[in-house]
Amino acid sequence: xxxxxxxxxxxxxxxxxxAYATYTAIVLLKMMLMSLITAYFRITRKAFVNPEDTVSxxxxxxxxxxxxxxPDVERARRGHLNDLENIVPFVGIGLLYALSGPELSTAxxxxxxxxxxxxxxxxxxxxxxxxxxxxxxxxxxxxxTFSMAYKVLKTVWLL
Amino acid sequence: xxxxxxxxxxxxxxxxxxAYATYTAIVLLKMMLMSLITAYFRITRKAFVNPEDTVSxxxxxxxxxxxxxxPDVERARRGHLNDLENIVPFVGIGLLYALSGPELSTAxxxxxxxxxxxxxxxxxxxxxxxxxxxxxxxxxxxxxTFSMAYKVLKTVWLL
Amino acid sequence: xxxxxxxxxxxxxxxxxxAYATYTAIVLLKMMLMSLITAYFRITRKAFVNPEDTVSxxxxxxxxxxxxxxPDVERARRGHLNDLENIVPFVGIGLLYALSGPELSTAxxxxxxxxxxxxxxxxxxxxxxxxxxxxxxxxxxxxxTFSMAYKVLKTVWLL
Numbered sequence: 001x002x003x004x005x006x007x008x009x010x011x012x013x014x015x016x017x018x019a020y021a022t023y024t025a026i027v028l029l030k031m032m033l034m035s036l037i038t039a040y041f042r043i044t045r046k047a048f049v050n051p052e053d054t055v056s057x058x059x060x061x062x063x064x065x066x067x068x069x070x071p072d073v074e075r076a077r078r079g080h081l082n083d084l085e086n087i088v089p090f091v092g093i094g095l096l097y098a099l100s101g102p103e104l105s106t107a108x109x110x111x112x113x114x115x116x117x118x119x120x121x122x123x124x125x126x127x128x129x130x131x132x133x134x135x136x137x138x139x140x141x142x143x144x145t146f147s148m149a150y151k152v153l154k155t156v157w158l159l
Numbered sequence: 160x161x162x163x164x165x166x167x168x169x170x171x172x173x174x175x176x177x178a179y180a181t182y183t184a185i186v187l188l189k190m191m192l193m194s195l196i197t198a199y200f201r202i203t204r205k206a207f208v209n210p211e212d213t214v215s216x217x218x219x220x221x222x223x224x225x226x227x228x229x230p231d232v233e234r235a236r237r238g239h240l241n242d243l244e245n246i247v248p249f250v251g252i253g254l255l256y257a258l259s260g261p262e263l264s265t266a267x268x269x270x271x272x273x274x275x276x277x278x279x280x281x282x283x284x285x286x287x288x289x290x291x292x293x294x295x296x297x298x299x300x301x302x303x304t305f306s307m308a309y310k311v312l313k314t315v316w317l318l
Numbered sequence: 319x320x321x322x323x324x325x326x327x328x329x330x331x332x333x334x335x336x337a338y339a340t341y342t343a344i345v346l347l348k349m350m351l352m353s354l355i356t357a358y359f360r361i362t363r364k365a366f367v368n369p370e371d372t373v374s375x376x377x378x379x380x381x382x383x384x385x386x387x388x389p390d391v392e393r394a395r396r397g398h399l400n401d402l403e404n405i406v407p408f409v410g411i412g413l414l415y416a417l418s419g420p421e422l423s424t425a426x427x428x429x430x431x432x433x434x435x436x437x438x439x440x441x442x443x444x445x446x447x448x449x450x451x452x453x454x455x456x457x458x459x460x461x462x463t464f465s466m467a468y469k470v471l472k473t474v475w476l477l
Contacts, residue, residue, distance in 0.1 A: 018476040021414040028407045089187045096180040158177040248346045255339040317336040
């Protein structure tokens with residue numbers, strides 16, 4: 001019985017933490033998807049960067065022509081890097097935020113808006129949609145992370 | 160009252176964890192700032208990479224000339240990537256370190272030196288300061304993360 | 319005595335969490351090693367990107383010739399970026415997975431395969447080994463992270 005009480009104070013039973021875990025897994029999986037999209041464009045556009053990757057397309061000079069950049073590959077790579085730049089702060093600050101004791105409804109609002117904005121951002125980058133679609137979705141997700149950081153610093157501040 | 164006792168064993172009430180949360184939020188916000196600096200240089204130098212981003216500067220050929228690289232934009236981008244390469248290990252290893260039970264004063268020393276070194280690194284990169292200013296600040300922050308990793312592995316080792 | 323009991327419910331005493339901490343520290347240190355490998359190639363190949371980094375090799379025009387790209391430097395940098403793209407999801411999803419209550423043996427299997435695959439990936443990239451060596455090691459590590467994400471979402475799902 002003591003054990004069960006101990007268990008019930010575990011992070012994973014906390015609703016805010018469960019919401020954080022759900023949305024973090026979703027945005028990290030979305031970020032991982034960018035690798036597959038880049039690989040898809042590299043293979044269909046035959047645009048590689050490592051000589052050893054072109055061997056199956058021919059030998060010597062005939063393979064060398066596939067060592068080139070392609071606009072679609074570069075676009076997917078930029079989307080991936082933008083994910084790293086924005087999802088890493090979300091995962092780190094979001095964890096601290098989830099542990100800082102926010103209301104579940106407030107936390108869900110933050111996580112949902114961030115996740116929605118980043119999924120929209122990916123579509124806006126890859127289609128691409130005309131600006132300011134991509135810029136706005138970037139700014140919305142950025143603001144959500146900033147808002148969580150503010151709550152964290154207000155709660156924990158120990159310099 | 161039982162609830163309060165449970166609360167008082169929460170991570171967020173642990174002083175080392177509060178210090179970790181404070182410095183992690185600060186360095187992640189600093190990293191996020193690099194996006195704004197890059198955007199500032201892109202707009203003032205009129206140097207973009209996505210065709211859809213240049214539309215507000217003109218149509219057709221007159222917009223194409225803004226699809227170019229600029230030394231200040233590239234410098235800010237390199238600073239941003241260097242942040243990712245170094246702040247990600249700090250956030251990950253720092254969390255494990257904070258949970259491994261270090262003295263508060265030792266932990267604060269690690270967090271403060273890392274944060275100071277990375278803030279200096281950004282100034283050294285953007286101004287730019289002559290070497291070895293940037294190199295040394297990189298090495299100091301790198302060593303702090305390494306020191307925390309050593310403490311973590313010594314404490315938790317389970318392969 | 320109450321304090322000790324509280325201590326024994328700490329994360330760091332949980333075996334799965336200790337395994338997570340061990341492997342996370344190892345893969346993050348491995349990722350940090352890529353910075354040293356890039357620096358090694360930059361110095362031995364004399365290939366730099368920042369003008370202030372070439373000053374010790376000469377002044378003016380004689381230093382400018384060292385502002386160039388080098389295949390080995392670029393290869394190490396691609397390996398580093400690939401680490402960021404794949405180790406960041408492992409660290410984030412792995413933490414949630416470790417907290418979701420998996421069997422120790424299952425967790426160790428995930429952590430060991432991921433770590434082994436990423437270390438192999440680095441050798442495959444730097445030597446380089448012929449494909450599909452690098453591709454397969456990338457896919458194995460990717461699948462492990464995906465498997466952990468599936469377990470996390472099945473356990474915590476709260477949208």
